[in-house]
Amino acid sequence: MRAEILTVGDEILIGDVVNGNAAWLGRELTAAGVAVGRSAVVGDTLEAISGALAAALAAADVVIVTGGLGSTSDDLTRDALAALAGVPLVRDEALAGLIRDRLERAGMRPRPMPLRMADVPEGATMLPNPAGTAPGLRMELPGGTVYALPGVPGEMKAIMAASVLPELADGDAAPAVLTLRTAGVWETVLAARLAPLEERKDVSLAFLPEPSEVAVRITADSRPALDEAVLQARELLGAVMYGTGEQSLASVVHELLAAREHTVAVAESLTGGLLGAELTYVPGSSETFAGGVTAYETRLKHELLGVSASLLEERGAVDPEVAVQMAEGARERLGAVYGLGVTGVAGPGSQDGKSVGTVHIGISGPRGSRSFTPVLPLPPDLTQARANIRRMTVVQALDLLRHEILGVAMIRRWEEDQEDREGLT
Template identity: 60%
Template structure:
């Protein structure tokens, strides 16, 4: 079963809205063993939608569209599908009744324009929308079938899961598919792919690399009658090739891993942040129950606050400035002492886009102070000299990942030197 995605809307085409529906659909279809061969965005023009749907069905077995099923005059997907099928739009009495009942139940009077959502191409199948007003549509065209879904994300997802995915499975005779996503930190994507070449060569196994700043997720897909066995073999191969760089799987991010490790040790962590401005604290408080292991944090952005709030020596700041490995170490020790946590985690550096005090953009130091002593590392500098403002959020995100990975390795007693070398970072100080 080959599927193409067709998302409709000027707001998507012009970049006013992020195309999250296409990303979600791609992941969901892949999880169900459906091959997505292309994803196209078009504007709110009837003829353009008709042409795009026809071209897609020359290559694929089915097309899934999102958007253009609402009540306004620029919602043109139903009109385009009627034109493509060579049939008129007709008013569906049951849909009109449902729309009126939903409006009455909310104490509202139905606007005449809303009745556009009761118009459907003649002969189209209706896909029940239990989450909203406009139904999805199933339209058979020469070459294949088009499933038209609303653009509202939770409505689209509901119809997709409840109706479309079961229908696609029935049409395709879906093979057994087993899938798992492993998560890594501090390794370059090219390095991972090189090491995993033997796993890539396994019959029936496919790897996908999903990079984020300082992280790469590895999605393993196995297809066939022995898919689960293949998946287990491939996963073992990934672990053997990457070792401790694999920190979790599925939705378990570094924050959850760190919380679990701290809880196992009945320990807490306090965070001192400079360039990240509270992002590490936000990451560590995202999950419910985080107060059991997260003591708190200090955002000491101004240099003077590093001394006043965290106890960083004035002489050290005067000699080296705020961006220095010894400053990061003093911040970690200071926040640990002042907040009474078992571990102190600190970061300081230059997020850009301009250099600071003679330090280039991307110079970042992270430090952990704990029962076993003190460790400070240099984050690998990004290979983007002279990058503009867009690099600032990337450096800040990378800093969050590197800091949490440093804490994870410290908690597990792993060799931070090896991780630093592989990630092109350098250990600065231990104690």
């Protein structure tokens, strides 16, 4: 089965909103054994939507459309479907009644515009929306089937999971796929280490880099081949691989801490609370996250965390020993088993003579205290690096904690000829 994805919306076309829906749909359709041939974005005009739908139907068996099902005048996906089919829009009175009830419960007077969501092309089948108001639509058109879904990500995913994927999924055609999660290593080094897998005829790899993380998607001809490939990858990567599937680094850290009934506290400077936010994003994190101190100003590192005033005066705030004392201060003051401290220069300018991208992470725990200075890849234009430096620092700090909990040394450099793997960036 061949599919095309069509995203409707001026806000996506001009770049105000990132097209996350298409990325999610591509992954889900591929996992269901549906071959995605093309993904396109069109603006909010009847002509653009109708033309893109006709082109997609000429090339695919199934078209998934997101966006344009709301209540405003620029929501024209329903109109485009009706125009292609040569049928009128018909008001579904049951849905209109539900919309009126919802508005009245919210203390709002029903108006004509919201009721547009109850207008559907004649002959279309409504798909229930478990997460919102506007239903999805399934419509048979010359050339194939169109599934029209809301653009709101949560609503789109809910309808896909409940109504669309069960219809499209082909278990016999679905490939055996698993994503491996790694941290702290560059894509090129991973590719070199996983070269033995690349040589296999029954396996293919795709590398998906993010700041300080790389996901490796393994696609195999069969489930036994996938299981064998994943086992081989684990042996080749060791502790660099922290998880699989949708696992996040923060969730893995949480699980490791929870299994030992341990907690962590953080002291942050350049990350400004991002590290604590990442740790608390995980459900159940109150069991393992004691709290955090955002000591952005230099004097607060001394006043709140007990960092030596003379050390700060002599070396400045961006220093390995400062990071260690921040970690120790967080651990002691917040009563945690582990403490993490992060300090550095996110840019765009230098600080205390330290260049942009200089980062020091301190950790304190049952095995003592130490610092780690990651080497972060930076773009030529450092004015664009700030967000990535902060994100990479969060990842590196979490990965340092993971290594510390496991009792595995944090690798600093991983050269091709070092079989003992004493290094990794």
